[in-house]
Amino acid sequence: MTPRIEIARHAGVCYGVERALELAHRAGADALPPVHTLGPLIHNPRVVNELEEAGVQMANRLEDIPAGAVIIRAHGVAPAVEDEARERGLSVLDATCPYVKKVHVAAERLRAAGYQVIVVGEAGHAEVEGIMGHAGEGAVVVSGREDLDGLKLAPKVGVVVQTTQTDERLAAVVSALLPRTREVRVVNTICKATHERQESAAELAARADVMVVIGGRNSGNTRRLAQICAAACPRTYHIESADEIDPSWFVDAELVGVTAGASTPERHIREVIDRIGR
Structure with missing residues (x-):
């Protein structure tokens, strides 16, 4: 029997991440000089790979960006880093979450x-x-x-x-x-969005037989969601993509709860739901 699937009331990409992604995609589409993010734009490896395919490359250090534009990622940077970028002649696009x-x-x-x-x-x-x-x-x-x-x-x-x-x-x-x-x-x-995601995840996990938490393993807010869910629902699984799903997780489960970190786009959530529902 296919289990019932319920998404947490608050789940997935937040305003700050959405804003950063829009800025990055716009920069890539505008055919600016080489565009790089300083470190991953957000903590979601799948999204970072998608940005690279759209022409926005990632650099770990300013020294690795010879020219063009640098996007300050959603997590922000110290003032000295932004100052150095300008001193190097780079155009600075600030995607820091408000x-x-x-x-x-x-x-x-x-x-x-x-x-x-x-x-x-x-x-x-x-x-x-x-x-x-x-x-x-x-x-x-x-x-x-x-x-x-x-x-x-x-x-x-x-x-x-x-x-x-x-x-x-x-x-x-x-x-x-x-x-x-x-x-x-x-x-x-x-952040209010963080609080809402944690609260709604805890509420759903308390009722669910299985919880699936979607988002980058390098994402602090996603890891905390997984911890919160696991405290209420021992059968909690943290995944980055639908390909990681094991059907055996849902044996005898009547309710599967799904939540996602603030760096997880809606389409990634839908992929997981579709896979669980097969």
């Missing part, structure tokens, strides 16, 4: 007001690296309250958050900070 830009502004304001900036997020993640470039000297990345152990804190601490983090992780860090410093100022920069 919600990520809000984190940059919040970090800059906290720094200017004399706060030591704490960034709650994944060290080394592209978005976090960009935020750190705006947060100033003394800024620190923490992924959880345990990272605060032994950390020297200023009397005034300001907190911003990687847009794809959870409210629970932010709350845990803030509660650990409060007894250890004189003043804590928190700017909750978690």
Whole structure:
């Protein structure tokens, strides 16, 4: 018997990613001089390959872009990176997600007001690296309250958050900070789209026999969706494409829930649903 398939109320590509993709495709179609993204435009390998086919290449370093236009990816960059691109004579097309830009502004304001900036997020993640470039000297990345152990804190601490983090992780860090410093100022920069996807995924996973989470394995927000789903539904599978689906996953399942990360286009979701329904 074919199981019933239900898509999470909020799933798939968000506004910031959609905006970045439109900018990149437009740049490729306009036949500009060579167009490159600095790093993957978004964390979805399939989409990055599709962009390359459309004439938008990826470069990991500015040194690898001899001329033309460079697209600042949705995760944003530190100010010094954009300055260097202009110094090299490159045209800069900024695809930074507007919600990520809000984190940059919040970090800059906290720094200017004399706060030591704490960034709650994944060290080394592209978005976090960009935020750190705006947060100033003394800024620190923490992924959880345990990272605060032994950390020297200023009397005034300001907190911003990687847009794809959870409210629970932010709350845990803030509660650990409060007894250890004189003043804590928190700017909750978690993206509404992230919160909606996490909440609706959890609701569906609590009812489903099987959950399928679609999106890049290098995508932090997709991995968190998979973690949230697995906590409620042990039969949770994180895939990048419909080709990875194993029919044995759905044996005896009455309800299969489907959700997708914020970098997953609608057509990728439809491919998975079609494959499950065969």
